[in-house]
Structures are given as C-alpha cells and as structure tokens.
Amino acid sequence: xxxxxxxxxxxxxxxxxxxxxxxxxxxxxxxxxxxxxGSGKTTLLRIISGLEVADSGSIFYQDxxxxxxxxxxxxxxxxxxxxxxxxxxxxxxxxxxxxxxxGRPKGEIRDRVHQLLRLIQLEGxxxxxxxxxxxxxxxxxxxxxxxxxxxxxLLLDEPFGALDAKVRAELRQWLRRLHDEIHVTSVFVTHxxxxxxxxxxxxxxxxxxxxxxMGTPGExxxxxxxxxxxxxxGNVNVFHGHVRAGRARLGSxxxxxxxxxxxxxxxxxxxxxxxxxxxxxxxxxxxxLEARVTHVNVARSVVKVHVYSDAFGIALxxxxxxxxxxxxxxxxxxxxxxxxxxMRVFVQEQREES
Amino acid sequence: MANPRRxxxxxxxxxxxxxLTAVTIMGLLVVVPLAYxxxxxxxxxxxxxxxxxxxxxxxxxxxxxxxMVAPVAVISNLIFGLAAAWAIARFRFPGRALLTSLIDMPxxxxxxxxxxxxxxxFGRQGFLGPWLQEHNIxxxxxxxGLVLATCFVTFPVIARELIPLMEELxxxxxxxxxxxxxxxxxxxxxxxxxxxxxxxxxGLILCNARAMGEFGAVFVVSGHIAGQTDTMPxxxxxxxxxxxxxxxxxxxxVLAMLALVTLFAKTALEWRTRQELAAAARxxxxxNP
Numbered sequence: 001x002x003x004x005x006x007x008x009x010x011x012x013x014x015x016x017x018x019x020x021x022x023x024x025x026x027x028x029x030x031x032x033x034x035x036x037x038g039s040g041k042t043t044l045l046r047i048i049s050g051l052e053v054a055d056s057g058s059i060f061y062q063d064x065x066x067x068x069x070x071x072x073x074x075x076x077x078x079x080x081x082x083x084x085x086x087x088x089x090x091x092x093x094x095x096x097x098x099x100x101x102x103g104r105p106k107g108e109i110r111d112r113v114h115q116l117l118r119l120i121q122l123e124g125x126x127x128x129x130x131x132x133x134x135x136x137x138x139x140x141x142x143x144x145x146x147x148x149x150x151x152x153x154l155l156l157d158e159p160f161g162a163l164d165a166k167v168r169a170e171l172r173q174w175l176r177r178l179h180d181e182i183h184v185t186s187v188f189v190t191h192x193x194x195x196x197x198x199x200x201x202x203x204x205x206x207x208x209x210x211x212x213x214m215g216t217p218g219e220x221x222x223x224x225x226x227x228x229x230x231x232x233x234g235n236v237n238v239f240h241g242h243v244r245a246g247r248a249r250l251g252s253x254x255x256x257x258x259x260x261x262x263x264x265x266x267x268x269x270x271x272x273x274x275x276x277x278x279x280x281x282x283x284x285x286x287x288x289l290e291a292r293v294t295h296v297n298v299a300r301s302v303v304k305v306h307v308y309s310d311a312f313g314i315a316l317x318x319x320x321x322x323x324x325x326x327x328x329x330x331x332x333x334x335x336x337x338x339x340x341x342x343m344r345v346f347v348q349e350q351r352e353e354s
Numbered sequence: 355m356a357n358p359r360r361x362x363x364x365x366x367x368x369x370x371x372x373x374l375t376a377v378t379i380m381g382l383l384v385v386v387p388l389a390y391x392x393x394x395x396x397x398x399x400x401x402x403x404x405x406x407x408x409x410x411x412x413x414x415x416x417x418x419x420x421x422m423v424a425p426v427a428v429i430s431n432l433i434f435g436l437a438a439a440w441a442i443a444r445f446r447f448p449g450r451a452l453l454t455s456l457i458d459m460p461x462x463x464x465x466x467x468x469x470x471x472x473x474x475x476f477g478r479q480g481f482l483g484p485w486l487q488e489h490n491i492x493x494x495x496x497x498x499g500l501v502l503a504t505c506f507v508t509f510p511v512i513a514r515e516l517i518p519l520m521e522e523l524x525x526x527x528x529x530x531x532x533x534x535x536x537x538x539x540x541x542x543x544x545x546x547x548x549x550x551x552x553x554x555x556x557g558l559i560l561c562n563a564r565a566m567g568e569f570g571a572v573f574v575v576s577g578h579i580a581g582q583t584d585t586m587p588x589x590x591x592x593x594x595x596x597x598x599x600x601x602x603x604x605x606x607x608v609l610a611m612l613a614l615v616t617l618f619a620k621t622a623l624e625w626r627t628r629q630e631l632a633a634a635a636r637x638x639x640x641x642n643p
Contacts, residue, residue: 049533050531051529051532065385071532071535072532072535072537075535076533077533078530078533078534080526080529080530082526084527084529084530085527085530086524086527086531086544086545087549088548088549089548097531097534097536097544098534098535100544101531101534101536101537101540101544102535103534145530145534146533146534148534149534149535250566283389339378
C-alpha cells in the first residue's frame with residue numbers, strides 16, 4: 001500500500017506547521033521523517049494517520065483518498081513515543097485491543113496475538129502488565145498492538161526516543177529486520193539522524209514545515225542539497241565568503257567555483273566536513289589556512305583536533321585518523337596549515353531590495 | 355546508645371504538645387459528640403430507639419425522602435462530573451479557566467444563599483414561577499426543589515476528584531485506542547473508566563455523604579411540610595425544636611452511622627489505591643533493580 005502526500009498545509013494560529021508538503025512513499029518502503037523539533041514532522045505523521053486534520057492538501061493510501069476519513073476508518077498502526085500502552089490491561093489484552101474493538105472472533109484473536117508475541121520475542125509474557133516490562137519490551141508490545149489488525153500503513157512517532165542509548169540501538173536494528181520480514185509501508189519520525197540513516201530506506205529531511213531534501217541515506221550524505229541539510233547533518237565547518245566569476249573566495253582560501261560565472265559578487269557559504277579537512281605541518285601548495293591548535297580530543301575512534309584561525313577569526317574541527325595523529329604529534333599551541341580536500345559552496349539568495 | 359536526633363525533629367516537649375492538642379480537639383469536637391449521639395439515642399434501650407424511628411411516620415418518611423433525593427443528586431452529579439472533568443482535562447476551549455473556577459462556586463457560596471437563589475428562580479413570586487404554575491409544575495416546596503438544592507451544593511465533589519486524576523493520566527491511552535479503531539463506547543468502557551474507577555468511586559461516596567447531610571440550601575426550599583418535604587437533617591432539627599430529644603437523637607444516629615460507613619469506605623478505597631501503587635512500584639523495582 002503506497003502513501004501519497006499531496007500539497008499538505010497546516011497552520012496553528014499564525015504558525016505554519018506544514019507548508020505545501022508533498023511526499024510519495026512507495027509500497028513496502030520504510031521512510032524516515034527527520035528534522036529538528038518544530039520542523040513539522042510529527043504534525044505530518046499525525047495528518048497521515050488522521051489524528052490531525054490538514055488545512056489543505058490530500059492524502060491517498062494507494063488509490064483511495066483518505067483525507068477526510070476518521071482515524072478509525074483508515075486502519076493505521078500508530079506507535080507512540082511514550083508507548084501509550086493501556087496500563088490496566090495485560091500484554092495479551094493490549095495486543096488484542098484493535099481486534100477486539102473490531103469484533104473479531106475469540107479464537108482468531110488468540111492465534112493472532114500469539115503469532116505477534118513470537119514476532120516481538122515476548123512469548124510467555126502475555127499475562128504481564130505494562131508496568132512489569134522494561135522500556136524496550138513496552139515499545140515492542142506497542143508495536144505488536146499497532147500491527148495486530150494488519151494495518152495498511154505503520155506510523156511511528158519517535159519510537160525509540162524514550163529509551164536509553166543501548167536499547168535504542170538494539171531496537172532499531174530489530175525494527176529494520178522486522179520490516180524486512182513484514183514489509184508494511186512504514187513512516188517513522190525522528191530527530192536522530194543516525195537512527196534515520198541506519199533504519200530507513202529513504203529519508204525526508206524537514207525544516208520549518210517544508211521538505212529540504214528527500215533521498216536514500218547515501219544520496220543525502222554524499223550530496224546535501226541545502227545549507228540547512230549540511231548543517232543539520234553536523235560535524236561540519238562553515239566558512240563565509242563571496243563568489244565571483246567562477247571563483248569562490250573564503251578568507252585566504254580561494255578555489256574554483258564554475259557554477260557561478262557572473263561578474264557581480266554574491267555572498268556564499270562553504271561547508272567542509274571535519275573529515276574532509278587535512279592538517280599539514282608545512283604548506284604543500286594547495287589552498288590552506290594557517291591556524292593554531294587549541295584542543296585535542298582523543299576519546300573517540302578518530303582524534304578531534306580543534307584549531308583557531310586568528311587571521312580569519314574562525315574555529316574549526318578536524319578529524320584526524322590515529323595513524324596520521326601519531327605522525328603529526330600535535331599539541332595545543334602548535335601552528336599548522338589546514339587544507340580542505342572537498343568543499344560544498346552554496347551561493348546565498350540575493351536579498352530583496354529594502 | 356540513643357539515636358541521634360535528626361535535624362528536622364522537634365524537641366520532645368513540642369511534639370507531645372502538638373499531638374495532645376490535635377488529639378484533644380479531635381476528641382472534643384468529633385469523638386465525644388458522636389459518642390453522645392449514640393448514647394442518648396440508645397438511652398432507653400433498643401426498643402424505644404426503634405419506636406422513635408419506625409414508629410413515627412414523619413420520621414420514616416424523612417428517611418425515605420433522603421434515600422430518594424441523595425441517589426438522584428449523586429447520579430446527576432456523576433453525569434455532570436464526568437462531562438465537566440472530560441471537557442476540562444481533555445479539551446482546550448475559550449472559557450475553560452472560567453468553567454474550572456465556576457465548578458468550585460458551590461463550595462464557596464453559603465448553602466442558604468443557594469436556597470434563596472432557587473426560591474427567587476422557581477418560587478411562586480420568582481422569575482419562572484408564573485410559567486411553572488401555568489404548567490402545574492412544582493419545584494419549590496416539593497421534592498424537585500430538594501434535588502436541585504442538593505445537586506447544586508454537591509456538584510463540585512465528583513468533578514474535583516476527576517479533573518486532577520484525568521489530567522495526570524493524560525490522553526495518550528485514549529488517542530492510542532482511537533488509532534486502534536475504538537468507538538466512543540469502547541474508549542470509555544475499556545480505557546478511560548478502568549483508569550479512573552477508584553477516583554470515581556471515591557467521588558461518588560463523598561458526594562453521597564454530602565448529599566445526605568445537606569441542610570442549609572434544602573432548609574430554604576423545602577417548606578418544612580412534615581411527611582412530605584422534610585429530609586433527615588431537617589427532621590432532626592424539627593424534632594429538636596419540638597423538644598423530642600430521643601427522636602432527634604435517633605435520627606441523628608442514623609445520619610452518624612451513614613457518615614461512619616462513608617468514612618470506612620473512603621479509607622478502604624484509599625488503602626486499595628495505595629496497595630495498587632505500591633504493588634506497581636515493587637514490580638518496577640523487581641524488573642529493573
């Protein structure tokens with residue numbers, strides 16, 4: 001069952017939560033909506049489910065328009081961040097709820113619940129109450145409950161947000177495997193890019209109620225479409241400068257920028273990921289920036305070297321491999337040359353005349 | 355070795371004085387009068403006691419009337435309390451804050467004023483009086499007036515109990531139930547009611563206790579027609595005015611017994627809720643040590 005989101009707009013008072021958002025989710029895909037808080041991702045998920053109503057635009061499940069349909073009629077599975085399990089019901093009754101309210105026969109309900117208990121690896125726990133379970137177990141029960149009535153689509157709102165880091169990592173791998181098994185079209189909301197990139201087939205990056213970029217994790221990581229995406233992905237250094245006649249000037253760095261050939265100078269931002277910067281003891285002819293080492297953080301799989309360029313007034317973070325770090329023998333106060341292996345330049349929109 | 359005194363412990367003399375003051379006041383104001391009611395009621399033996407209650411048709415009628423008015427008031431307030439609590443805890447609407455404070459009004463207004471207000475509205479010279487007379491509907495000086503007065507005075511009780519409870523529970527489970535295809539009746543009977551049942555029962559018991567004991571508002575609208583509009587508290591007052599002390603004490607003792615039953619039920623309910631909470635806490639501790 002595919003999901004088509006067409007031109008969805010939603011306002012809360014004067015705040016525009018979603019601004020003309022269109023997304024296609026092909027059948028069986030696991031899609032992540034990724035963005036900072038306030039980007040509209042949860043509102044969009046709630047509109048897909050029917051828990052929230054859009055001001056304009058439409059939602060289709062396959063060829064059926066569900067824009068005006070109530071949640072009850074849509075047959076979606078919804079998993080909440082804080083589980084929202086029925087606290088007075090056993091695990092069995094929680095999972096059976098969606099079947100029970102649809103009036104399915106008792107025998108069928110029992111078989112389906114036991115099948116789901118096997119799927120979530122909680123066989124033998126059906127008589128427990130939610131409060132007797134750990135966070136990870138509760139979220140698995142919530143997932144089984146959402147899947148019980150064989151929903152057309154599965155929607156998950158920050159499903160691992162309330163769990164500690166270790167359980168979160170386990171559960172998201174488990175969700176990926178589960179999805180490969182059951183293949184229900186799924187959309188999940190997260191603000192954690194690692195989670196989105198690890199679990200999802202495709203990622204939609206949202207900002208201020210708009211889609212910034214859509215693509216596979218690889219596509220987005222390799223070629224971020226906008227400054228926002230670049231910045232949101234993190235681990236990135238930002239330079240401010242100008243472009244003019246096919247060249248970009250960023251302080252003492254100058255490089256070719258053939259995309260902009262105009263003679264008129266325009267403001268530009270350049271992004272360089274920490275691992276795309278190189279530290280040199282001596283200049284090697286490539287564009288570089290003189291900087292002073294301020295701090296060295298060795299408590300990771302790569303060494304994070306923080307440097308400061310006095311001439312340029314900018315602090316940079318450089319990832320250095322352990323082998324290279326041993327060669328360079330850097331310590332705070334050293335003067336080095338920092339050279340970008342790769343840069344992404346974004347020419348800023350011309351400001352309107354004021 | 356003596357236990358070292360903790361910082362927040364008062365000196366023993368202060369502690370003793372505080373405990374004695376509390377116990378003395380409770381004893382003088384509550385226990386002694388309550389015991390005295392029973393002693394006086396049974397002063398001439400159980401046979402006289404029974405005669406004072408069952409032998410007097412007006413007294414018997416007052417007991418029946420109270421047992422009719424109180425449940426009607428409790429059921430009305432059950433409906434109102436649930437509706438008000440649901441509206442305030444679940445929806446955001448203009449006037450919500452005003453409604454929240456208005457619910458408390460019957461607790462802050464003197465019941466006598468409430469009675470006068472009903473008289474002004476429904477009485478013969480009242481605002482709706484002529485229309486009611488035209489349609490031959492009696493409210494004041496009849497049982498509908500008693501029910502209205504009792505409802506008004508007790509209506510915050512259940513809502514007050516449910517609003518904080520429902521706000522604390524949150525709407526998460528209800529939203530989840532809707533997403534799973536639940537209709538309104540499933541939502542209420544399978545999800546909301548089991549979560550609020552103890553609080554609701556507690557509210558019902560308190561509401562019933564207040565309804566049976568209500569005097570001020572009922573006094574104004576009843577008209578004191580013996581055998582017709584006297585509830586138990588009004589009957590006590592009338593017997594007392596007629597110097598029928600054994601009768602007054604007998605009816606009082608029935609009211610006092612109702613109060614004791616309420617107190618017992620309330621304590622049992624509180625104990626029950628605490629047990630459930632403690633069990634939940636123990637299970638959590640066992641699961642994640």
